[in-house]
Amino acid sequence: MPRDDVPRSVLPIPDQPYLGVRPLYATDEAAKFPPIKPVRPPKGAPNVLVILIDDVGFGASSAFGGPCHTPNLERLAKNGLKYTRFHTTALCSPTRAALLTGRNHHTVGFAAISELATSAPGYTGLIPNTCAPLAKMLQYNGYSTAQFGKCHEVPAYETSGAGPFNHWPTGQGFEHFYGFVGGETHQYYPAIYEGTTPIEPESTPEEGYHFTADMTDKCINWIMQQKALLPDKPFFTYFAPGATHAPHHVPAEWADKYKGKFAKGWDKVREETYKRQLELGVIPKDAQLTPRHDEIPSWDKMPDDMKPVLERQMEVYAGFLEHTDHYVGELIDALERMEILDDTLIYYIVGDNGASAEGTLNGTLNELLIFNAITGVETAESLKENLDKFGGPDSFGHYSYGWAHAMCTPYQWTKQIASHWGGTRNGMVVHWPAGIKAKGEIRHQFHHVIDFAPTVLEVAGLPHPQFVEGVAQTPIHGTSMAYSFDDPDADERHKTQYFEIMCNRGIYHEGWVACAKHAVPWDPVSNPNLKDDDWELYDVSKDWSEAKNRAAEMPEKLKDLQDLFLLEADKYLVTPLDPRRTERFNAEIAGRPELITGNKQIFGPTMKRLSENSVLVIKNKSHSVTAQIAVGDRKPEGTIISQGGKFGGWALYAKEGKLKYCYNYMALADHYAESDIELPQGEYQVRMEFAYDGGGVGKGGTASLFIDGKKCGECRVDATASSTFSLDETLDVGIETGTAVAKDVDPAKSKFNATIKWVQLDVGEDDHNHLISEEERFHVAMARQ
DSSP states (O other): OOOOOOOOSSSSSSOOOOOEEEEOOOOOOOOOOOOOOOOOOTTTTOEEEEOOSSSTTTBGGGGGEEEEHHHHHHHHHHHHHHEEEEEOOEEEEEEEHHHHSSSOOTTTTTTOGGGOOOOSGGGGOOEEEEEESHHHHHHTTTTTTEEEEEOSOOGGOOOOOOOOOTTTTTTTSSEEEEEEESSSSOOOOOOOEETTEEEEEEEGGGGGGHHHHHHHHOOOHHHHHHHHHHHOOEEEEEEEEEETTSSSSOOOOHHTTTTTTTTOOHHHHHHHHHHHHHHSSSSSSTTOOOOOTSSSSOOGGGGGGGGGHHHHHHHHHHHHHHHHHHHHHHHHHHHTTTTTTTTTEEEEOOOOSSOOOOOOOOOOOOOHHHHTTTOOSSSHHHHHGGGGTTTTOBOOOBOOHHHHHHHTTTSSSOOOTTSSSHHHEEEEEOOOTTTOOOOSSSEOOOEGGHHHHHHHHHHOOOOSSEEEEEOOOOOOOHHHHHHTTTOOOOSOOOOEEEEEETTTEEEEETTEEEEEOOOOOOOOOOOEEEEEEOEEETTTTTTTTTOOOOOOTHHHHHHHHHHHHHHHHHHHTTOOOOOSSSSGGGGGHHHHHOOOOEEEEEEEOOOOOOOOOGGGOOOSOOOOEEEEEEESSSSOOOEEEEEETTTEEEEEETTEEEEEEEEEETEEEEEEEEEEEEEEEEEEEEEEEEEEEOSSSOOEEEEEEEEEEEEEEEEEEEEOOSSSSSSOOEEEEEOOOOOSSSOOOOGGBOSSSSSSEEEEEEESSSSSSSSSSSSHHHHHHHHTT
């Protein structure tokens, strides 16, 4: 591997002052100085491209025997290497944090997703400055760096336009970022950022827009520019589509490729996938297909009237994965056209965890129903009536956990269940013709996502830095995989690895696994009784798929591994184990900061793209929204303020000169209030007051409209969102970004055509004045300073 004599153990590399004698005049013969040399990595350091697909199980892609066609993954594997024992953490944010730092996910604060962060050391959701990310190491060593797609490592309370931005990609070593911040986004109406600036898609779904295609174009253009201007400088590009995380969005023609392919059901799909895996050699001939657990019903036991819906869900998912692989292919084609493909180390990681079992047994057309614990409203009949919406802009869908289990063939369990390979084992391909002689081969050594960073450093000839930005660094935990590139029989070097996500836990050590499943994704109820969990024991040197539990016959071996788990857990900040699930979404309980507190919040006239973490919580309580507006001689039209979108939210807006309010109950029912008079000219306040019924969460209430303190309309809202309006749609003032809350609003024409001075949210009982005084508004504003 390349090396040079540049001192790189301290980053940024310290500037070396000129120590010679400087003559008085530049024309003097002695006035000769060394030329300025830009920082570059050692000669021969490759470009690096890491592709991380979201929520794909080991048994989904055709390259690893699955039913979803991934020809570009196969293409890279044919000229590269397949890794069959590559592992993730079983959850997205933890995997991404571990990938980007080379350290275990608890050590870098990501025991779970950022929205579940607590104040415990391994659970903060904050990558510490003692664990500098790989992007920062490479940037300081002369790489160009860019990230495209999903970023789910920003603390929830730092996602607003006020920052701080040091945990955003551009603060973590990436010079350029184009993508979304959070766990998921609408693929047709994404909440995109360029750097830290929110921007809107350049076209619409009707014009063919899809985020995967958009981010691919942006990635290709960035690489082309980088190579045109700095051809001697290698790049590090992180390409992380939102696919195939829910919502499952793909143009119908891609889903239609799979028409009828899943009518046989998930049990048969598992069996067929297993047979193909044996034929491909991605599992050994003696590997067993693990039985389906009782918690997952057989296909035969599913109601016949649900089966067409379930089939379409899987068709959409398969099309979504193939569509994503197609755009990976476009990126690979671009590298080939630029004649840099062979000189680029490519990691194509097929899933940041196992397939997602978070869609309930029946799946859903709108997963926000799940997050608000709204059950029983999607019937087989209603879903069949909307079958053509699955995958399209009018859906926010997810598939059944029966399909998720099938996509993790031949292993037990799924995403979130870090105790078993179904949650943690993902297919992975490495492609680097200039650096790897072997072609089309399979590697079976045990590896983990933390091994990516040390591999890149080794092949680039770079040391693990001791100091970054003046801070002493925690040693990288991973093991370079370069030893395995050209030696299929090399002894594996990553010998021990713990796993833990929400108390599903396991330990791998030298061919053995001890593990304990604590909870399943489709049951949000917390179970504090960790001591009651059954531990299992597997000899995975002989039992590839964890099919034979040997705990009863080898209690001493099990005890040794349990003790080792505790040692590793203590070493890497896993303890104290935290079984809480939904409770941790509450920042006050969890002990993390809240961006918005109190009972009042004021917005300026141009504020937009504010996530729910950036907005006063108005759910499950009485509240009001008041806006000071100035209307000229044009009839008022457009959005004054909205929160959420097509699949749930509320909006105060003007339509054909009248004041309107819409409460969109999770796309199940729209409730409208409209003023009985038109909005007059002049400056005044408009207001909506919501009187909540009380008696629990998600109850109804009455919405009343006021113009300059005088009531002018009302409507009854039968039920409300109890937990969230949206995971990606935002609060906007003066316009609607993304999709529209109300059916009679076109987002492209939603800009308010009059003047908004300010908007204020208030929670609690109304004082019945129906107006906000200037003095009160001033005090609210000052309280926020």
